[in-house]
Structures are given as C-alpha cells and as structure tokens.
Amino acid sequence: MNRLSCLIALFSLLAFARTTAAPADALRIQKNYQASMDKWALEMRIAATPEDRAKTWSSRPDATPSAKEMWAAIGSSLNQEWTLEPASWFLRITPGLLAKDETGTPQPIFSKNCETIRKAIETSHLKSPKLTPVCSALAASPDPRSLALLEKIKDTNPDQKIQGVAALGAAMQLKTLGDNAEIMAKRLTYLRKAIIQSADVEFDGSTVAKLAEDELYIIRFLTKGRVAPDLVGVDCAGKAISLSANQGKVIVLLFWNSNVSDAKRVVEVTTALQNKFKGKPLAVIGVNNDTLEKLRVLQSDGTVPWPNFSDPKNELAQQYRVGTWPLVYVLDGERKIHYSGAPGSFVELTAEALLAEIKPTAPAIEK
Incomplete structure (x- = not known):
C-alpha cells in the first residue's frame, strides 16, 4: 500500500472512530451525571449532624457542567438521528438551570441551545420514527414553543404511532393554556388520537393509554373550579x-x-x-x-x-x-x-x- 493510500485509510479510521465515539460520549455523560446524583443521595442519607446535612444539601450536583459537556458532544451533530435521545435528555435537564443577567434577574442558561435543538428537530427529524423521547421531553417542557413543535410532529410524521405520541404530548402542553371550551375540545381530540394510534407505546415509564386516561381524569376532576381530592x-x-x-x-x-x-x-x-x-x-x-x-x-x-x-x-x-x-x-x-x-x-x-x-x-x- 502506497503512502497516499495509507493516509486515506488512516483518516477514514479516525473519522469512523469519532462517529462511533460520539453516541458513546453522550451515554457516558448521562451515566456520570446519574452516578453523581446517586452518590449525593447516599451522602444525604448518612449525614449525621444538622451541619453535615446542610453542607451536603448545598453540594447537590449541579447539572450545568454535564449539560455543557453534552452540548459539546451533540451540538454540531443535531442533524444526525443518534442525537435525538441525548438531545431529549438535554431538554429535560436544563430548564431549571438559571444564571442572573446584568440586571440580577435569573434567566435560563441554555434557552438558546434548546431552541437550536427544536429547530434541528423541525428541519431534520420531523419524519423520524425515533421521536418518542423527544415528544416526552417536549411534553414536560416549560417552553410554550414546545406545543407548536409537537403539533408539527403530529401532522407531519408518517408513523401513526409517533403521531399519537405527539398528540399526547400536545394535549399535556395544552393544559397549561387554560380550560376554555376550545382548548378542552382540542385536548380531547388529541387524547382520542393518542389512544387510538399509540395505546401500547411506552412513554415516561408508563404507556400512552395510561397517561391519556390520566389526562382525561384531570379534565374531569382536576381543572380550575373543581374541588380537589382530599389527601x-x-x-x-x-x-x-x-x-x-x-x-x-x-x-x-x-x-x-x-x-x-x-x-x-x-x-x-x-x-x-x-x-x-x-x-x-x-x-x-x-x-x-x-x-x-x-x-x-x-x-x-x-x-x-x-x-x-x-x-x-x-x-x-x-x-x-x-x-x-x-x-x-x-x-x-x-x-x-x-x-x-x-x-x-x-x-x-x-x-x-x-x-x-x-x-x-x-x-x-x-x-
């Protein structure tokens, strides 16, 4: 093999190694963060004095470094399908991470990054069959723009099960907008679609059918003006x-x-x-x-x-x-x-x- 061929082969191997390492990097970051949370939980249990407990509570792992590391791993590859799962993790873990701006007002640190992820999903992945974790993260997101993206997935994705999962996420987002007749009618339509098309899909440790039933219960018994159950x-x-x-x-x-x-x-x-x-x-x-x-x-x-x-x-x-x-x-x-x-x-x-x-x-x- 001549020198040029060797160089081409070497660059190909390096490119392949980087491509295969990126998903592993994302998984490692998630596992390391979870391990730090597990360690902190153990330290909380064994803290013996009020001073130790206060010190341990204040040292709760900050997700910011892990979020930054994850962004470094996925930020330049969001057009690739493997990033959907770690991007969903990023969307879930970052909303509560705040820093004060020049006026002293707390602001989300990663709001622009989350917007970049939403745009990448809209541009590159609307028809992907692997959007269940994305829909789950968007359903739990405090950002109102998540609703529009869920509705686009519902209307665009060719997979009926993904359509139903997105419909459930959209119904869950809609309850933050109030309970007037128009919103209620849309929520019920989306929940019906979710049950018909995606009942058996696993979603947040449960199933779409179970979560849709819970949402119907909330509409009937836990909306504004209802008497809340005694606990x-x-x-x-x-x-x-x-x-x-x-x-x-x-x-x-x-x-x-x-x-x-x-x-x-x-x-x-x-x-x-x-x-x-x-x-x-x-x-x-x-x-x-x-x-x-x-x-x-x-x-x-x-x-x-x-x-x-x-x-x-x-x-x-x-x-x-x-x-x-x-x-x-x-x-x-x-x-x-x-x-x-x-x-x-x-x-x-x-x-x-x-x-x-x-x-x-x-x-x-x-x-």
Whole structure:
C-alpha cells in the first residue's frame, strides 16, 4: 500500500472512530451525571449532624457542567438521528438551570441551545420514527414553543404511532393554556388520537393509554373550579396529616422530590413564599416521593421547613395523576382549584389574590 493510500485509510479510521465515539460520549455523560446524583443521595442519607446535612444539601450536583459537556458532544451533530435521545435528555435537564443577567434577574442558561435543538428537530427529524423521547421531553417542557413543535410532529410524521405520541404530548402542553371550551375540545381530540394510534407505546415509564386516561381524569376532576381530592397520609415522622385539616386556608400543594433538576430552586422559592405569607391563613404542604429516610434528613434541620406527606410509592401523587414534577396546585379555603402548574410567580400571585378575598374575622364583642 502506497503512502497516499495509507493516509486515506488512516483518516477514514479516525473519522469512523469519532462517529462511533460520539453516541458513546453522550451515554457516558448521562451515566456520570446519574452516578453523581446517586452518590449525593447516599451522602444525604448518612449525614449525621444538622451541619453535615446542610453542607451536603448545598453540594447537590449541579447539572450545568454535564449539560455543557453534552452540548459539546451533540451540538454540531443535531442533524444526525443518534442525537435525538441525548438531545431529549438535554431538554429535560436544563430548564431549571438559571444564571442572573446584568440586571440580577435569573434567566435560563441554555434557552438558546434548546431552541437550536427544536429547530434541528423541525428541519431534520420531523419524519423520524425515533421521536418518542423527544415528544416526552417536549411534553414536560416549560417552553410554550414546545406545543407548536409537537403539533408539527403530529401532522407531519408518517408513523401513526409517533403521531399519537405527539398528540399526547400536545394535549399535556395544552393544559397549561387554560380550560376554555376550545382548548378542552382540542385536548380531547388529541387524547382520542393518542389512544387510538399509540395505546401500547411506552412513554415516561408508563404507556400512552395510561397517561391519556390520566389526562382525561384531570379534565374531569382536576381543572380550575373543581374541588380537589382530599389527601390523607403521614409525614416523615409518622404523624397523620390531611388537606381537609386546613379548611378555610389557602393551600399551596407542591408535588416534588429532591431529584428534579431544579430541586434546590424549588425549595428556595417555596420557602420564600411561606415566609412572605407567614401569619396569613395559608398552608404550604408538600407531597414528596423521596425515600422516607431522605425526607427525614431534609426536614430534620429545617432545610425543608414546610410539612410534607411522605409518599415513596406515589400513592397520593396518583390521586392527582401527577406526571410532571414538580407540580403545584393552589386551592382556596374550600379546596377549589385556582391554579395548577410549575412553581414560580403565578403560584405566588394566585395565593395572594385568594388571601385578599378572605375577610378578616371580626373580634368578639365583650358583653
């Protein structure tokens, strides 16, 4: 073999090695991040003192370096089909990663990267048969532009099962837009399509049929104005608690766990809300599906200062058909639903409006 042929063969081998290494790199990044989360969870369980627990909680793995590493692995190859699964992981893990801008306002770090992924899907992958993880990530995305992309996948993809999966994702996104008649009709149409075309497709650890049934239940029983189901259970110390014990109070009901990507921010935001309305007829109550041991650690030294149902088997979360974590319901004094969605400013605004409607109790007149 002459020298030129050897060089051509060498460059070909290098190109092949890089092509095959990229998917392996993406898998390695995901596994390493999960391993760091597992290690942190173990450290939380064995932390012996309040100081150790506070230190361990504050050292929760930051997903930002892993997200940056993933972007380096997939960012220049988004037109290739193998990137769909790691890109879906990226879309899921980055929304809660924030940094302050020049005005001090927290902003998503990776919003432009996520937009690049959505554009790549629209440009290169609308007809791919491998879009189930993408539809799952888009269904859980807080970005309103995800709905339009899901509807394009539903209308464009030639695979009927992918159409149904995208229809389910679009129906899940639509519930964030309200519950007027037009939106409800569209949600029902999409859910019907999902059940007919994709019932047996695995989706977020469940099936399309099961999740579509959950969405239908939410439409019937968990939309604005409905009376939310009572929850009865125990906290991490085994003490009985219930929602009905807070009759007459505004309730901020938070479904959460310490493994969601923005858990630290969720705790900070919820604690700030509790502190803001201290002394008001408002109760912050969590439903947490961490292990009992981990929840005890988080509550024992006040890291999480509000009461929580311990729900490691998701029995209480299932009563509310919780599919996306974290999730907040704001209920009035009669447990009527006024808000459901992500933690943040809308929770605080809704709670504040409901508190303003509560008339102060007149002091008793002495005879």
